[in-house]
């Protein structure tokens with residue numbers, strides 16, 4: 473089952489996430505992109521938060537996403553001659569006629585895959601599109617035990633203006649399910665428009681992973697080699713780690 477991002481979420485995505493995420497993962501992914509030699513693919517490219525900078529730096533980068541709403545925002549930032557780089561496809565069964573030296577799925581893309589079968593198909597499909605020695609990098613958050621028990625209730629995680637004088641606020645609530653290993657996230661958006669207060673809710677489940685489930689999953693896939701780090705500086709996992717940063721590598725044909 474796919475959970476497309478709604479238009480309102482896509483519309484305000486950059487405003488919220490350039491603020492929340494750029495300082496966290498941007499430098500790391502841009503560095504990885506810069507050091508890749510051939511073609512690069514960003515899976516779950518979204519509005520191009522990372523993609524646009526990479527393209528401007530000269531990367532031969534492609535992007536795919538299941539959400540038309542997110543892709544539409546990305547198209548609005550790209551010249552028509554670059555639209556061929558973007559397509560509406562699913563990580564589980566996407567297809568290109570060429571291979572990539574680096575494939576990335578930044579910012580929780582894999583947490584949108586609920587079932588074991590689609591997770592394995594996604595990993596193997598990525599594997600099949602990598603050149604020899606190619607790398608796949610993705611991240612998931614380290615589950616916060618307190619939040620897994622109590623969830624979060626109406627926490628304001630963004631407040632500002634989307635254009636001068638027009639306010640926007642976002643509140644987040646979460647409902648964890650230990651047995652399904654999911655967190656149902658409710659995003660509540662409120663914003664000024666046409667002299668009234670608009671609001672919209674969007675519920676989306678995220679599948680959380682513990683370390684050894686990630687290890688088992690990758691070991692069941694075609695990938696022969698992987699490492700899991702605890703942050704975007706590639707430090708080892710430790711008790712304070714907030715992210716699993718996973719690098720899977722395809723072995724060389726030699």
Ligand SMILES: C[S@@+](CC[C@H](N)C(=O)[O-])C[C@H]1O[C@@H](n2cnc3c(N)ncnc32)[C@H](O)[C@@H]1O
Nearest residue numbers: 516517518521537538539542562563578579584
């Ligand atoms: C949190 S956003 C990350 C966007 C971008 N990578 C970034 O770092 O800002 C996750 C993106 O993954 C996309 N996505 C979710 N499930 C997907 C799937 N099965 N295949 C491809 N993209 C998917 C969503 O539509 C969304 O645009």
